[in-house]
Each structure stands twice: as C-alpha cells, then as structure tokens.
Amino acid sequence: xxxxxxxxxxxxxxxxxxxxxxxxxxxxxxxxxxxxxxxxxxxxxxxxxxxxxxxxxxxxxxxxxxxxxxxxxxxxxxxxxxxxxxxxxxxxxxxxxxxxxxxxxxxxxxxxxxxxxxxxxxxxxxxxxxxxxxxxxxxxxxxxxxxxxxxxxxxxxxxxxxxxxx
Ligand SMILES: CC(C)(COP(=O)(O)OP(=O)(O)OC[C@H]1O[C@@H](n2cnc3c(N)ncnc32)[C@H](O)[C@@H]1OP(=O)(O)O)[C@@H](O)C(=O)NCCC(=O)NCCS
Numbered sequence: 001x002x003x004x005x006x007x008x009x010x011x012x013x014x015x016x017x018x019x020x021x022x023x024x025x026x027x028x029x030x031x032x033x034x035x036x037x038x039x040x041x042x043x044x045x046x047x048x049x050x051x052x053x054x055x056x057x058x059x060x061x062x063x064x065x066x067x068x069x070x071x072x073x074x075x076x077x078x079x080x081x082x083x084x085x086x087x088x089x090x091x092x093x094x095x096x097x098x099x100x101x102x103x104x105x106x107x108x109x110x111x112x113x114x115x116x117x118x119x120x121x122x123x124x125x126x127x128x129x130x131x132x133x134x135x136x137x138x139x140x141x142x143x144x145x146x147x148x149x150x151x152x153x154x155x156x157x158x159x160x161x162x163x164x165x166x
Contacts, residue, residue, distance in 0.1 A: 001060070001092065003099045006048040011040070013059045014050065021061075021082035031166050032080045038162035039066050046076060047103055051083070051092050060087040063096040065104060066162075068113055070132065070144065071155025076109040079163075081116075097124050105147045113144040113157055129154050 006014060015033040022028040039045045044066045051061035061083040068077035078100055083093045101124065104112055114126060115137055126143035131154030134142045146152040 001054060001095070002052045003049050003095060004052065006050050006062075010050055010059065011037075014048070014062045017059050017062055017084050018080060018082045020084055021088075022080070024085070032082070034166035035080065035162050036062075036064055038166040039064065039160060042160070042162060044160050044162065046107065046109075047100055049096060049099055049103070051096055053087075060084050061092040061096050063100045065100060065112070066160045068160065069158040070111075070113055070153045073110070073153040073155070075144070075153070076104045076107075076112045077157075077159060078112055078114045079116075079159075093120075094123070097121075101145070101147070110148050110150055111144055111146045111152050113142070115141050115157075116143065117141065118143060127152075131155060133157065134159075 018033040022032045045064055046067055047065040049063050050059050053060050063081045065076045065078050068075050081093055081096060115134060118140055121143055126145045128140045128143050132142050132144055133139055134157040142157055144152045
C-alpha cells in the first residue's frame, strides 16, 4: 500500500470510493464526494492524499484537509476520510490520518480539527475541549489536536462553505 498526493487522474476514483465508503455510514450526509469536489474547485483543498493498493490495483482510501477557523485561529480541518468497505479494518484509515498529520505539520499548520467518532480519533491524540464547538454537532464529536507547542485553541469551529453548499 502506498500513500501519495492526489493526481488529476485520481479525481473520479476519489469520488467513487468516497461515495462507496459513506454509503452505509449512519452519519453520512450523502454529499461527501461533492464536498471534496467543491473544495477542489475552490482551490481550498490544502491536502488530498490517496491510498493505493500495491501493484496498481486501484485506490482504497482517501483523506482530505481544508482550512478552517477555531474562533479567530486558522487551523486545518481533516474531512472526509474514506476507506473502501472491503479494505476497512486493515490499518489504511489510520495510515492516512498519520500521513495527513505529518504533511500538515510540515506545511506549518499549528493544529488540526475534525468532526468524528472519538472512539476512532482519540488514538491519534484528538480531543474534545471545553469551549470547542460546532453548531448542531454534539461537543464530544468536535475534536482538535495541536501540531506544535501552542495549546489547541477553543471557540466555534467554522468550516469552509463547501461543507454546507455541496
Ligand atoms: C473510519 C474509516 C476511515 C476507518 O478506516 P479503516 O481503514 O477501517 O481504519 P483502521 O483499520 O486504520 O482502524 C480500524 C479501527 O478503527 C475503528 N473504527 C473504524 N471506524 C470507526 C468508527 N466509525 N467509529 C469508531 N471506530 C471506528 C475500528 O473499530 C478499528 O478499531 P481497533 O483498531 O480498536 O480494532 C473507515 O471505516 C471508513 O471509511 N468509514 C466510512 C466513512 C467514515 O465514517 N469516515 C470517517 C468520518 S469523516
């Protein structure tokens, strides 16, 4: 398995695998692939990595990140993360998250936010924090991680408009 930045020829494969990964996810809005495309169209994807099976067997996973704000602080936001159902539970999602965190740290982002199940994301150091919130989402699902020595900021999490319009 290889993790690498997306290339233009990956766009349709990313959309297909994202739709497939979220098809039966209970929290899916059904628009995750459209969100990625809207972020890309707005040049708002600060990171887009694919996991590719060995031997050119195709894409098995994807992770993207965009700019967000927590209060007035600029932060990175990881969303969405997708692994094809047949390949879940093999460490691909974890490898994508670790690769994204390292890439975002190298890009100089002070911290990362996401909305997701703490049972999965706590293992990477993500935490819900008093004062960190996102409208309409239970507070325990809104999590962040500092990538440097500064404490993670708190405040309302403000996402790119694509998350609401796509
Ligand atoms: C979430 C997802 C990306 C994880 O990818 P993966 O390759 O299966 O993850 P890994 O194999 O690295 O890790 C598996 C671990 O995560 C846990 N896990 C996977 N999905 C989880 C979820 N939604 N909630 C809680 N735990 C989850 C598994 O139970 C397993 O735990 P264990 O290591 O303690 O046994 C993948 O399941 C997926 O694409 N799900 C559908 C889309 C989605 O919900 N994306 C995340 C929200 S943006």
